Amino acid sequence: AVVSTQSTGDSLDKWGLIELQGTVDYPPSVKLQGAHIGDLHIDSSGNPQLVIGHHILTGKVQKLDKPFGVMVRSEAKSWMVKSVIEEKYIFKTRPKPIIQKK
Secondary structure, three states, rough: OOEEEOOOOOOOOEEEEEEEEOOOOOOOOOOOOOOOOEEEEOOOOOOOEEEOOOOEEEEEEEEEEEEEEEEEOOOOOOOEEEEEEEEEEEEEOOOEOOOOOO
């Protein structure tokens, strides 16, 4: 999955890749394109946390060896660079349940 990590008005948006180890189960009637799967947060020490439903995953940030360019085609049939992806968020551990204390 690709997420927007920083939106700037003047220059290119900053995006990041999300890498999950495992699968995300969802009903067959749900289309994943454009769907909200979870919330991505960065804690005070710079580690990403992904909240999906009642589960939380903690990961790490890794710089990509070679950045990716995200391009879109304009109405004039030319290509424009929309964003550059320079890092990915890796989630390798099993999700932990979120339990609320009463």
